[in-house]
Amino acid sequence: MEAAVFIFSLIDCCALIFLSVYFIITLSDLECDYINARACCSKLNKWVIPELVGQTLATVLMLVSMHWFVFLLNLPVASWNVYRFLKVPMGNMGVFDPTEIHNRGQLKSHMKEAMIKLGFHLLCFFIYLYSMILALIND
């Protein structure tokens, strides 16, 4: 049972790692003028909800299986994602808005956010891997 939880979390975390990398690549494409703002933002906005769902799923799973430390580790990122999603003003076209992305250093802050999430997901990946192996051995 333990193992199943961690195997699922591991897969979820892998998906989130790939998603972070995708975000970073798309944002740096915009920085280097390979794509334009509209294309970049529509690509990224498509994946905001899947990322939100993936992260929340992992967090809830940890809560339900009573792994408190890992739950508390995941909680800030999950709540930040939800907050960011809910705080989008009504006139904006999603979390990534093509008319605002070049203003006030938004591009840089989105890039930083994606990098931090990548680092966080990598950390979680190894935690889940270790816990999964432990769980498998103990079974």
Next chain:
Amino acid sequence: MGPAQLSPSMAAMSLQSQTPDALRVVNLLQERNLLPPTAIEAPTPCLPQDLQKVNCSPEVFRSTLTSIPQTQALLNKAKLPLGLLLHPFKDLSQLPVVTSSTIVRCRSCRTYINPFVSFLDQRRWKCNLCYRVNDVPEEFMYNPVSRCYGEPHKRPEVQNATIEFIAPSEYMLRPPQPAVYLFVLDVSHNAVQTGYIDVVCQSLLENLNSLPGDTRTKIGFITFDSTIHFYNLQEGLSQPQMLIVSDIEDIFLPTPDSLLVNFNECKELVQDLLKSLPQMFSKTMETQSALGPSLQAAFKLLSPTGGRVSVFQTQLPTLGVGALKSREDPNQRASAKDIPHLSPATDFYKKLALDCSGQQVAVDLFMLSSQYCDLASLGCISRYSAGSVHYYPSYHNQHNPAQTERFQKDLKRYLTRKIGFEAVMRIRCTKGLSIHTFHGNFFVRSTDLLSLPNVNPDAGFAVQMSIEENLVDMQVVSFQAALLYTSSKGERRIRVHTMCLPVVNSLSDIFAGADVQAITGLLASMAVDRSVTASLSDARDAMTNAVIDSLASYRTAVLTIQQPGLLSPTCLRLFPLYILALLKQIAFRTGTSTRLDDRVFAMCQLKYQPLAYLMLMIHPALYRVDDLTDEGALNVSDRTIPQPRVLQLSVEKLSREGAFLMDTGSVMYLWVGRNCNPQFLTQVLGVPSYAALPQNMTQLPELDTAESTRTRAFVGWLREQRPFYPTLHVIKDDSQLKANFMQSMVEDRTESALSYYEFLLHVQQQISK
């Protein structure tokens, strides 16, 4: 002001420093008459004479700091914003145009060759933005103007900071488009009642032949209420044919062509349509407005070619996609706290604007409504498609004749002014500087590339910069704005403006080179952004803090002799006054009843207008006109223009015995005092007494007296300095417009805002905390 009050760093100033006059210390609490008698001029950067002579005109390109700090840390210490304000497509009387087979550009950064590059020898030039050494092409060695060979630095591209190139085919993504104009008119019952359709049709009929364009110009019309009406203007028809599309959920074009026709071929049909349009809908009982679907139809019609859409709307859109609800709470108008609903309610108009921008379609919006019509949401359609928003609240032909006159004159300017199509603009700076925020009506397609489906001479832009790398070993930095556009005659042109500014590394030099008007203009745009993303009170605090922080920084870092009072350098002496005027502006004021649409429109104007008119809007010019003399008058083309002194905006300066003219840019008010000199009343206004002055006088009568000639010469001279036509209102004490006049008296106290002196005391108190 003795030498003891000048900072010692003045003595150690290098040759590049500003004259001491700009740094002369002023105690704002003591000196009351700070306004210079004539209009304020832009500060001159301290560059060597030969560079400054060819530098870009400040009417086109202005920087908030004319001496650029060497490092970001130094800029942060000065607490002043660093940015550029541009007016790239301004109507210029002298514009050198170059038709050259090769346009010389830097190989790495693609900067156009400009007066500030350095020639290493006759064959190589060094870019002033990226410092790359480039070769001079063979064709460039020959100077066609002086017919000499071997003097590339004498060519017009290197002698003029503002120049226009005729672009070869490499600069075209598609063959240059023709001028395409589409007019979308609201014909609901409400709209017909205001009578605006008569004015628009009349104006179009008069100005049809002056629409910028050539033989390929196309024109089309759409009218809408709860359904959308297209007009088949095909050559050969005896009269225009109206086609109604009532399925607004799924818009389609009823015929594939002839909705947008070649203007020259179908001129009679167009004129017939314009003559019959006002009567066509006079009996309509439709009250709904399907603006969203009609904009979609306009987009569909124009997407193959691109062009300009002019939308006239008189109410809130109620039907179809993009329908809006009334969000304003009339009880909150005079709220002293936050104002909600400054941002759009839906992203429909923004998305449509981006679609339009991608197809080179610009949408200009004319709002003629008397009720709330959510300009915050509707304005998006113009903001991101490089259009312009025009606002005529409570428009009505009979009840509001002043508004009608303004609309007519604005329409004339709008229809006949120069226009550029499918344009892009790129702003480049010397290595080390980078642009991080843009202000104005356009879409930022990628870093530094602004997409402008239409470019017009009345639009201003602003950008904010930061210093990414320290500007060591550089004496000067340069900025270049290049605007690539298609002229209305189908020629692809590039207008290039280049400006050069010195680099300094001392705080006192930075303060000496501060341009207070440009700083105020940039802060206004920044405050609008902050009001929309954060809140209005945040924006107001940020503006006040800008004054407090910069004067505090001046006090601690530049002044060595601490004195009591509120000290500021001469170049920044008007800064607190301008910020107070901004705080009392319609866009930012609290505590006074302000309609939400008026506020949002004022914010749009603050971001859109070029600096010269923006400053008049923020801080109007007040003159006493009942005692005009020829003393100190200007002599312009055989006319003597009197130059009265600019007065401070305080009722203290008004007097019942005089008449005063206030110039706010788009409107002028002539306030006549109750005991005004009877000679002024008879000789200039043509009335026997004050009581006989009519309530809504908007013209100065052409009387044959010296005073009348002088007054009319002065007013005419003010009007000539701007491309749009300011209306004139003569007001008495009991006039309805007196409130508008009085609210511009920014130095006075009101029940919700501080007087100028109180504001200075507040700033001083915050500085010494």
